[in-house]
Amino acid sequence: MIGLLSYAVFFTTVASILAIAVLGLNLQWGNTGLFNGGVVAFFGAGAYGTLILGSAAQPDQFGGFNLFYPAALIGGMVVAGLLAWVVGILTLRLRHDYLAIATFGIAVTFENIMRNAEWLSGGAKGIRGFEQPLRDAFGGGLAYNAAFLAFVVAALIAVYQFLQHLVSSPFGRLLRAIREDEGAARSLGKAPSRVRLTAFITGSVIMGLSGGLYATFYAFVSPQDVLPTLTFQIWAMLIVGGAGNNRGAVLGAFLIWGAWTASGWSLSRFAPIEAQLYTGSIQYILIGSVIVGMLLWRPQGLFPERLVVSQSGKPGATKKQGV
Amino acid sequence: MIQNLVDGVLVGSVLSLGAVGLTMVMHMLRFANFSHAELLSIGAYSALVFDALFSAMMPPLTAAIGPLSMTWALALSVVFSLVITGLSALLIDRLVFKRVREKGSELSMVFASFGVAMIIRNVVGLIFGLGTHLYSKDIVFAVVLSRDPLLLVKPDQVFTLVAALLIMLIMHFVLSRTTLGYSLRAVAENPTLAQVNGIRLSHMIALVWLVGGGLAAVAGIFYGLSNQISPMIGRDLVLPIFAATIVGGIGSIYGAVLGGFIVGISASLALAILPSGYSPSMPFLIILAVLLIRPNGLFGEEQT
Numbered sequence: 001m002i003g004l005l006s007y008a009v010f011f012t013t014v015a016s017i018l019a020i021a022v023l024g025l026n027l028q029w030g031n032t033g034l035f036n037g038g039v040v041a042f043f044g045a046g047a048y049g050t051l052i053l054g055s056a057a058q059p060d061q062f063g064g065f066n067l068f069y070p071a072a073l074i075g076g077m078v079v080a081g082l083l084a085w086v087v088g089i090l091t092l093r094l095r096h097d098y099l100a101i102a103t104f105g106i107a108v109t110f111e112n113i114m115r116n117a118e119w120l121s122g123g124a125k126g127i128r129g130f131e132q133p134l135r136d137a138f139g140g141g142l143a144y145n146a147a148f149l150a151f152v153v154a155a156l157i158a159v160y161q162f163l164q165h166l167v168s169s170p171f172g173r174l175l176r177a178i179r180e181d182e183g184a185a186r187s188l189g190k191a192p193s194r195v196r197l198t199a200f201i202t203g204s205v206i207m208g209l210s211g212g213l214y215a216t217f218y219a220f221v222s223p224q225d226v227l228p229t230l231t232f233q234i235w236a237m238l239i240v241g242g243a244g245n246n247r248g249a250v251l252g253a254f255l256i257w258g259a260w261t262a263s264g265w266s267l268s269r270f271a272p273i274e275a276q277l278y279t280g281s282i283q284y285i286l287i288g289s290v291i292v293g294m295l296l297w298r299p300q301g302l303f304p305e306r307l308v309v310s311q312s313g314k315p316g317a318t319k320k321q322g323v
Numbered sequence: 324m325i326q327n328l329v330d331g332v333l334v335g336s337v338l339s340l341g342a343v344g345l346t347m348v349m350h351m352l353r354f355a356n357f358s359h360a361e362l363l364s365i366g367a368y369s370a371l372v373f374d375a376l377f378s379a380m381m382p383p384l385t386a387a388i389g390p391l392s393m394t395w396a397l398a399l400s401v402v403f404s405l406v407i408t409g410l411s412a413l414l415i416d417r418l419v420f421k422r423v424r425e426k427g428s429e430l431s432m433v434f435a436s437f438g439v440a441m442i443i444r445n446v447v448g449l450i451f452g453l454g455t456h457l458y459s460k461d462i463v464f465a466v467v468l469s470r471d472p473l474l475l476v477k478p479d480q481v482f483t484l485v486a487a488l489l490i491m492l493i494m495h496f497v498l499s500r501t502t503l504g505y506s507l508r509a510v511a512e513n514p515t516l517a518q519v520n521g522i523r524l525s526h527m528i529a530l531v532w533l534v535g536g537g538l539a540a541v542a543g544i545f546y547g548l549s550n551q552i553s554p555m556i557g558r559d560l561v562l563p564i565f566a567a568t569i570v571g572g573i574g575s576i577y578g579a580v581l582g583g584f585i586v587g588i589s590a591s592l593a594l595a596i597l598p599s600g601y602s603p604s605m606p607f608l609i610i611l612a613v614l615l616i617r618p619n620g621l622f623g624e625e626q627t
């Protein structure tokens with residue numbers, strides 16, 4: 001019973017952390033129409049940033065600033081935001097494929113540098129020496145994990161509320177206007193590339209928060225945690241849930257993470273020994289098929305975006321200017 | 324240093340072949356196709372299958388051609404692999420991209436191509452195993468061109484370069500001298516206007532996939548000839564090929580050729596300074612540099 005409970009806590013924690021990243025992606029893709037092919041770079045920037053800032057000093061290792069935990073977490077988010085700013089400012093003025101290619105490139109490069117720059121990131125060994133905050137206060141174990149889950153869920157709710165507020169605000173309407181018809185938005189005096197950059201950085205900072213929480217949960221991060229596969233998983237979560245719908249994004253995260261762990265478990269349990277080596281391949285084919293299948297048969301996802309008419313076109317209704 | 328330059332030229336020829344097909348698809352269908360590099364993998368593996376098949380059926384074909392490690396069987400396989408890969412590209416378009424294109428936006432295509440890449444790569448891994456293969460187990464000794472500075476070149480590499488240049492020359496003549504080439508360029512330039520002039524858009528799209536797939540197959544085989552064949556070919560080459568198209572300017576075929584060589588050479592030269600572990604990062608740095616200096620590439624037109 002305790003085993004089941006602690007597994008449920010573990011599962012919900014990871015799924016909630018990933019749901020935060022999916023929400024960040026939803027702001028970029030669902031609401032603004034920006035293709036981020038390197039989610040994992042911003043996630044990883046948050047993870048590495050948080051641990052480098054928050055861990056105790058290690059020999060031959062950059063960092064070890066031992067910052068107060070919230071400061072380290074915010075620091076990780078800032079690192080993710082800076083990375084997004086560099087990519088965004090170079091590509092968002094150009095044709096849309098450039099952002100897709102550049103973000104994909106930064107994810108490959110980020111993983112490559114983290115794997116090789118031992119002085120910075122510990123190389124393949126990853127970053128150690130991080131103490132989970134308040135671990136002693138809860139005495140570790142299940143009680144601590146439950147408390148951390150509460151913290152993660154609180155963060156998820158905060159991000160969700162923030163984004164709900166954002167997309168229903170005039171800024172959210174502006175994002176959708178640019179997504180649907182850039183020329184029309186520009187003719188109303190809006191600056192699409194600047195608004196896109198804002199949305200891109202905000203989404204990436206949220207991914208950074210997700211990465212920071214992920215690294216805190218494991219108290220460790222290595223290049224294995226920032227493989228391109230994670231980008232696919234987060235994308236699949238958003239597409240299954242429904243791009244443009246925050247509730248769909250969160251549900252998609254839980255659904256896909258559940259399917260992923262369940263398929264991994266059943267393959268390791270029921271597949272013949274010789275096939276075990278290929279468990280990963282089979283899972284990737286499944287997730288690739290989910291992505292392609294959803295795009296072919298239900299591109300709007302399980303929970304489609306609800307388009308709101310913010311002003312009535314009927315005669316007599318009050319008409320407001322601006323988008 | 325000179326060795327790096329020579330190696331870079333050879334890698335560049337493979338990248339060029341891959342980039343030409345990719346840039347055509349990107350220009351005509353307006354999407355970044357992340358599954359293009361998987362076509363190289365399909366090409367390399369189908370040549371492996373045909374090579375084994377022909378060697379078993381007609382043993383005399385297993386003789387190597389001159390000083391190359393390439394056998395007559397493999398040379399014959401290139402032709403078959405070219406056709407198979409071109410048809411696979413067409414099939415993928417029919418099954419996935421065409422449907423997404425009719426339904427959704429260009430960005431959905433980018434996304435679909437991510438999924439397709441993932442499926443192809445892992446299906447290849449399931450069929451052929453995750454390990455590496457070689458076309459020939461014979462060791463071909465490199466020819467020492469000079470001792471100081473030390474310069475080693477394998478006959479295979481010279482062959483690869485010459486063949487790649489020859490293919491590009493043929494492409495050039497087809498595009499600039501034939502009606503077919505004019506139609507292709509017209510569609511890439513302005514699909515609507517081309518249709519008004521009686522060019523069948525669907526035929527041209529099919530042709531682009533066939534040609535792109537064929538070139539990718541050759542690139543994949545040449546890559547396999549000088550390196551190893553593994554299911555990760557696509558993953559390792561997708562970014563350098565994209566970098567080549569961006570350097571050349573998306574849509575420019577000559578730009579893609581030049582871009583391939585520039586990316587290949589600069590990545591190899593950079594290894595003279597940086598530790599070799601960083602080589603996967605080089606294409607991205609090149610992309611960044613191009614975006615900073617000349618965002619539309621060397622020959623690209625401004626597009627939004």
